[in-house]
Amino acid sequence: MDKDYTCEDWGETAEWIQIKVTVKLELLDEVVAVMNMISNYLQIEDYSDIDLKTCYGDLIDEAILNADKTVASVSVYFPADGGCADTVAFLRERFSSLGIDAKISISGVNEEDWANSWKAYYKPIRIGEKIVIVPAWEKYEAQPNDVVVRMDPGMAFGTGTHETTRLVIGLLEKYVTPDIRVLDVGCGSGILAICASKLGAGSCKAYDIDPVAVKVARENIKDSGLDNVTCDVSDLLKQVDTTYAPYRVICANIVADIIIRMTPDVGRLMDEQSVILASGIIVERSEDVIACFREHGFEIVERVDENGWCALVVKKA
Numbered sequence: 001m002d003k004d005y006t007c008e009d010w011g012e013t014a015e016w017i018q019i020k021v022t023v024k025l026e027l028l029d030e031v032v033a034v035m036n037m038i039s040n041y042l043q044i045e046d047y048s049d050i051d052l053k054t055c056y057g058d059l060i061d062e063a064i065l066n067a068d069k070t071v072a073s074v075s076v077y078f079p080a081d082g083g084c085a086d087t088v089a090f091l092r093e094r095f096s097s098l099g100i101d102a103k104i105s106i107s108g109v110n111e112e113d114w115a116n117s118w119k120a121y122y123k124p125i126r127i128g129e130k131i132v133i134v135p136a137w138e139k140y141e142a143q144p145n146d147v148v149v150r151m152d153p154g155m156a157f158g159t160g161t162h163e164t165t166r167l168v169i170g171l172l173e174k175y176v177t178p179d180i181r182v183l184d185v186g187c188g189s190g191i192l193a194i195c196a197s198k199l200g201a202g203s204c205k206a207y208d209i210d211p212v213a214v215k216v217a218r219e220n221i222k223d224s225g226l227d228n229v230t231c232d233v234s235d236l237l238k239q240v241d242t243t244y245a246p247y248r249v250i251c252a253n254i255v256a257d258i259i260i261r262m263t264p265d266v267g268r269l270m271d272e273q274s275v276i277l278a279s280g281i282i283v284e285r286s287e288d289v290i291a292c293f294r295e296h297g298f299e300i301v302e303r304v305d306e307n308g309w310c311a312l313v314v315k316k317a
Helices: 025-035 085-098 111-121 163-175 191-198 211-223 256-269 283-295
Strands: 016-024 043-045 071-079 103-109 125-127 131-135 147-151 181-185 203-208 229-233 249-253 275-282 298-306 309-316
Touching: 016 025, 016 085, 025 071, 025 085, 085 103, 125 163, 131 163, 131 191, 147 191, 147 211, 163 191, 163 249, 163 275, 163 298, 163 309, 181 191, 191 203, 191 211, 191 229, 191 249, 203 211, 211 229, 249 256, 256 275, 256 283, 275 283, 283 298, 283 309
Parallel strands: 131 147, 181 203, 181 249, 203 229, 249 275
Antiparallel strands: 016 071, 016 103, 043 071, 125 131, 275 309, 298 309
């Protein structure tokens, strides 16, 4: 360790203690196995499998972009008042017996810092021709014709950084027309429904099976000042408000298997002009999803791919 602190040294200044083990990348699996002996909740830092400069260069700060991709780290957290000297001694002994050259560091972490540290990785991002996703805590000077969407994803999926979300937002710019009704199934942070509203949709109904996501989405909708977007809990289409059907645009940014499970039931919410914007599909599963749509009387009118992900535009045949 850089300095031979005992874990108790952090008790008066921090709420949590982080024990971080850093090793050469090829030893990561062995270190994870050892760390799993003390906790099932691990934080793993491994940037070797993603080309960050290509995929997310405009979103990630320089410290991450320039991180050493030949090493990896595994961290575990303990309450600062609980002591962890025995844990550190155990790790040192186990790594020594396995011949693993591991750097073990201890640091204090406060709850507020821990909860907000991830925010450094999200910056404003332009999607399509108009939409600009701006994190709620970032300043942004809007350009002419920008449609600015401010988001705080909290614990829900949907910041605009992932390919699947970007693909759907690009399609929303094309398929949302004034005053149409939009349905978002598996809404996460509510980002797609909010974008649709800002693009001119008349009403947007968003649903998610996760109550935490619904809470986050409702907060984002409120903070956006939108009165034509609502969000509720639903297991796929089971609790969807059918009084607004047919929906002109139905967003389903989920995963292939869930889209397949939804397909037999979605037609009742559509008419001949409706489209489904289906995303979250890895390219390897795209033919399975397409076959399912066709089997249930739909046709594929458009397909877009990005970095191994696929989005489909689907209509009734």
